[in-house]
Amino acid sequence: MKVAVYARVSTEQQASEGTSIDTQIEMCIHKAHALGLHQIEVYKENGASGEDIQRPEMDRLRQDVAAGKISHVICAHPDRLSRDLTDKLIVCREFERKNVELIFCDTEYRNTPEGQLFFNLQSAIAQYELSMIRKRTSRGRLKAVEKQNKIMPMRCAPFGYDLVDGKLVINEEEAKIVRKIYKWYVHDHLTLREIGNRLVQLGVMPKRKESKHWHQSSISRILTNQVYIGIYLYNRRKTKKLKGEKTKSGNPKKIYEYRDESEWVNAEVPAIIDKDLFELAQEQRRKNLTNTGNAKYNYLLKGIIRCGHCGRIWNGTTYTGRRNKQTGQREKYRCYRCPNKNPRKYGEGGQKCPAPTLRAESIEEYIWNLILQTVADRDTIVTQFEKSAESVNHQLKETMEVLKGKIKHKEKEREKVKIMFRREVISEEEMTRDLSVINKELKALRTEAEALQVQFSENVKNRHEEQVAQVMDYVEKLVHHEADLPFDKKRRIIQLLLDEIRLSFNEDQTQCEITCAGYLDTLIKHRNIDSSRQYQKI
Template sequence: MTERHLALYVRVSTEEQAASGHSLREQEEQLVEYARSHGFPRYELYCDDGYSGKSLNRPAMERLRADIRAGCVLGVVTTRIDRLTRSVADFARLVDEMNLHGVFYRSTRQNFEISTAMGRLVAQMLSVIAEFEREMIAERVHENLLAMAQRGELATKPPFGYRLVNGRLTPDPREARWVREGARLLLTGASPRDVAMEFNALGVRTKTGRLWTDRTVRTLFSNPALAGVSVWNRRKTQGSRRTEREPTEWVCVEGAHEAILSREEFEALRGMLERRRALSPRSQGSKRPLAGIARCGFCGSAMYAGWQVSKRGHERQKRPIYRCGRYVTGGGCTPNQVDASALEMLVVEELLRRVRPELEPVVSAYRAHAASNELRTVQRKRRVALARLSRLAEAYASGVVSEEAFSREQVRLLRVLEACREAEAQAAALSTTDGWDAWVRELCARLAGDPHLERALFLTVVREVRVFRPKRSREVDVDLVLRLE
């Protein structure tokens, strides 16, 4: 049987050490002295540096509890009860575990026994006081941070796009333009990896002079500072790790400094990044517009974006495709494979068909207004050209203009009149059904020629595309699940 040892537990949070100076070294010296003076030759130190006492999720505490359950611990000693925990519920749980495994507890500054009813009562009262003290410390820290933040005194390390001027964040003109360019790329469908590659290729570096990665791009464009919102107390140090606090502990100040992006742009960016993170890792950096969105209509698994290679003569040809992921990995589904360009065009057409009842009146009104403005401009231009042509004929008849100059100017004005007639016909066609269909075809062609824009549209509007293509069939059917449904 393993010989049991005395557990010496020490803990200090960053706020407590700064406020009281009760350091780990002082605690350790007191506990080692206690072990030696009370005749415990075997003891082991359990140290949680920079961890709050509001929960038991601490590395050394978890190791201590595991040793207690394993029967390796004879007793637990701390300098004060609040070193163990500042939660009444957690203290009651620890007392039950210690009593269950025959482990005693001692506090070098507070004398009581948890094995007796009176000792447990005293311990419970002390734990209530410790929890109250923790809440008071948290309130004071939050109030002080908020007051300092409102005065603009907390800015330390500026994010990319900013610099410190008299202790306040001020946009850096050289970096701010790259922030706007990166936001534009992300909002038009580029992935964080695409933005990182673009920045690295153009010689743009991070604040620390390193290359950009998809992670640093996501971190930058998730920072509310870009929208003029300063956030402090967002992260904390636990040992050697930096972790994020609960949002209720953040200190946020609106309008603390000049914004690089508008609030609407920042919210759109954050939504786009969150939707990308919801995709599978395989699809997050894909350039195919439907990667991570298209799913097999038969088995429900993701459709993989890939290539089909064919050989014609001595040349190899590649065409983009989507195919059922379960079929690719040998899961037993049908070979649900479709041409990527055809599927993307089909989804755009289906999306326009779904939203046409709501979209057509707005678009028709806009197009009618645009057509009337265009028509008035063209008619004015045509009247000016006719008047100039008339004056030119009079000048030629009077001998003021030579025949060569007359011919040259006449040809130019006739070309202007021909262009005006064509523009009038196009403006008149905008309000007709054929004009609407032509506009839809132009929109589809533009989206097909810009995969980034098409992916941005799908990520914003479409939650899922279910693809059905029966075996040996050329017909493809899709079922769209929109985010607004």
């Protein structure tokens, strides 16, 4: 690759223009050397007008650039390339596109009005070209979809199809299953869960072979994807990177935005389901969605109930009862249920929990009554909180004593090392090494002790005073029979008093043992309420 030096002067103006062609060349070569560039090729244009871009040496330079022979073009002033702004821009773009670096000796040019216009236009044109290239490629892709029905952005064909040479082709085996799924859903009114179980019974595996079970969402996708009625819409969405935000895996976060509908492209795909059946499925889906209701319910024990059988935290959910024969309505109940009871994955690995579903009212009432029974008087609570805080403090103190002992021991060790050095038992190097180890350990111990001290004072202050005050405030009202506490206050009390409620059922699920962890447990014990007995099934 060579460095091109281009110089031009017109015959008539040679004298008046001041800078002779040799001076120009000299300036350029000097610039090249200053930049550490050698292997210079000079393009010397004698007596050619600046109005016309067609000049012998300019043509030669443009050819060499096009051939990829040139890495840099050095020129005294942009006017040497052309007097005409448009020509100047054209030539510069030509060079830039070949990754040629254009250098002008006259650095002041950038600061002149014309220079600013030139550079602004230059970058505007570069931007414009870039967007044209982008448009062209995405339009090219769209053309491929429009003309040949080639679906390119897909990695894995939807269930029921195979991706052959960029086109979706019906996979008859899978298409049969798709038709069955629609039939089950629309005519037999099966739920997604029931469909999933049937698929597993039939030994049908989802498309991606690595997954061994059907997920509710994949069945739902089959029931909503328009591809099954022969519509594949492409170019619907565009991605937008969110600046500065990253996903968990460290990639830039993206959001999707829908393009205008006019930009969508429909690729024709062979249909598996007829339109009427598809519409019925959508209707069924809408019904199901409104039936399960997006209505929000309040759950007093949300996140607090732990399954005694599989250890998971139960969900607050709803249960739809049988149809009332008179009204034809299905009643809904709030309830709590172990998430492992009906895992959303069907097939291998889906372990069902034997714990039954519980009606929310009954267990909430039970727990609330337990609270009412225990927190009936102020003194009990205050004493309990104090006792509890004391025992925590006691533990903290003990830990602190242990830490202090360790620190003392380390300090003694440090002294020993110094003595050993003084008595010349160990070298200076050995002493430094040993001391650095001991100092590190000491530092860690002291940090631990400081943290403990903070914990200690916080425990004395906050935990005790604030919590007692809060509970007392509520309890006072309770005692005075302020019967209907709003949900959030009840919830707050429960959160303060209960860390966890553990439910364990006997084998035939007729009895349930309820164990409470948290302050409530201490209170129960203090009041001699027997909570260890088995409770009737709720």
